[in-house]
Amino acid sequence: MRIVLGVGGGIAAYKAAELTRLLQQSGHQVQVVMTDAAREFIQPLTFAALTGRKVITSLFSHESSDATLSSAVEHIAVAQEHDLLVVAPATADLLAKLAIGRADDFLSTLYLAFTGTVVLAPAMNTAMWTHPATQANLETLSRRGCEIVDPDDGWLACGTVGAGRLADPARIAERINSLGKTRRDFEGETFLVTAGPTQEALDPVRYISNRSSGKMGYTIAETAAKRGAKVVLVSGPVNIPAPRNVELIPVKTAHEMRQAVMEQLTDATIIVKCAAVADYYVANVSPQKLKKTAARLSLELDPTPDILAEVGQKKADRILVGFAAETQNLLEESRRKLLSKNCDMLVGNLVNQEGAGFESDQNDVEIVTRSGRTVHAGPASKYEIAERILDEIAMLRLSIRGMDRIA
Ligand code: PMT
DSSP: OEEEEEEOSSGGGGHHHHHHHHHHHTTOEEEEEEOTTHHHHSOHHHHHHHHSSOOBOOTTOOOSTTHHHHHHHHHHHHHHHOSEEEEEEEOHHHHHHHHHTOOOSHHHHHHHHOOSEEEEEEOOOHHHHHSHHHHHHHHHHHHTTOEEOOOEEEEOTTSOEEEEEOOOHHHHHHHHHHHHTOOOTTTTOEEEEEESBOOEESSSSOEEOOOOOSHHHHHHHHHHHHTTOEEEEEEOSOSSOOOTTOEEEEOOSHHHHHHHHHHHGGGOSEEEEOOBOOSEEESSOOSSOOOOOSSOOOOOEEEOOOHHHHHHHHOTTSEEEEEEEESSOHHHHHHHHHHHTTOSEEEEEETTSTTSSSSOSEEEEEEEETTSOEEEEEEEEHHHHHHHHHHHHHHHHHHHHHHHHHO
16 A cells, blocks of 8 residues: 555654664555654655655645645645555644644645545553543544554653553554555444453452453454444443443453343344353352461362353354364364354464463454354454354355345
8 A cells, every 4th residue: 555654743753763674675655744743753765765665744845846836735746655544642732723624734625625544543642642622533534434443552752651542553554554555345244242351240249251352353343344334332341441432341250241132133134153151150159358377278160151152043044153272172072062052153362372362462263154164264363263163154145145145
């Protein structure tokens, strides 16, 4: 793609150089535009050296003898010649400017003239990020179709820890790469996705849970929404933001997850059960905090409802995709769960493998279907794995609908 990279004036501006390099390595052509404030943090020369192109810094700075004319039209020409505009870091001020449509420098003027895909990667102090004004501006920009790469949590330049750190350049580049491939092939479908762990209480302060971060399920939900589906995401407690354009139903326990899934089942056409649901819950939750004693403590656990198996019984012509978290015999266990839970497709992953399964940004999966198809995907980012799973669902949908027609 031909990409314009707009660099805003924040301490994270230096990371835009790494983003430039990653985009070029992915085969994109990059034209950098810097705001005045960005030039306080990093020199245009850095980007000019990386891209081999003049960096655009102002509406009115041109070497041309007919400066007035070329200034007046350059933002239009740049807008027409590029496929994607990414702003990184997008400061609170820049977001506000873009949201109200103010055009007082090259970047904000370009944004108004731009008709291609816009990606915004915000970076700022946590209080500025969570301020209702910033969130309202983001909401406006997101509704207008801008893709937002949410910031990470971590150490900030102001010496505090929290949300607001520019997303890792690799994550921004990956998101841009996945956008290049976006199709709206799931328009008209309603996805019901489950994600994250469940928490089963022992007493008012303790619970049994697992290491699921929600990343895999959230990425599937986000990808399905991008590919045109209406998406309902039933999620256990996680620490990642809900994807945009997705209806989030937060739950805690396996029983709550079951209830939410059953309530949403009627409208769903494709169900992806990625959540790591507890297999057992504590039979007698203590109403008071359990006291520590020298004696051994035994817990009595009852099995939780198997939501996937229940959906498998009620699914009718819906497409049902289950997951299997295994530590050995991945293919055998995946095929066994596919059949025993009446799924159409099952995605198995080894959760004891480095760079796969729980918490990781990557996964490595075996996808098995009832027709006997087996596909290996990974190791790759959870974004790529999500795209791959959706590609397989699209193929499955085609074969199921084809068979329906014959029947
Ligand atoms: O969240 P991340 O950190 O990104 O990690 C991703 C993941 C490892 C959680 C994900 O890739 C994954 O493997 N999810 C399934 C986890 C799991 O519970 O696997 P299982 O083999 O125990 O269960 C099989 C299937 O039955 C799953 O679809 C599960 O959602 C479902 N199930 C299980 C128990 C239960 N009581 N009800 C269910 O519906």
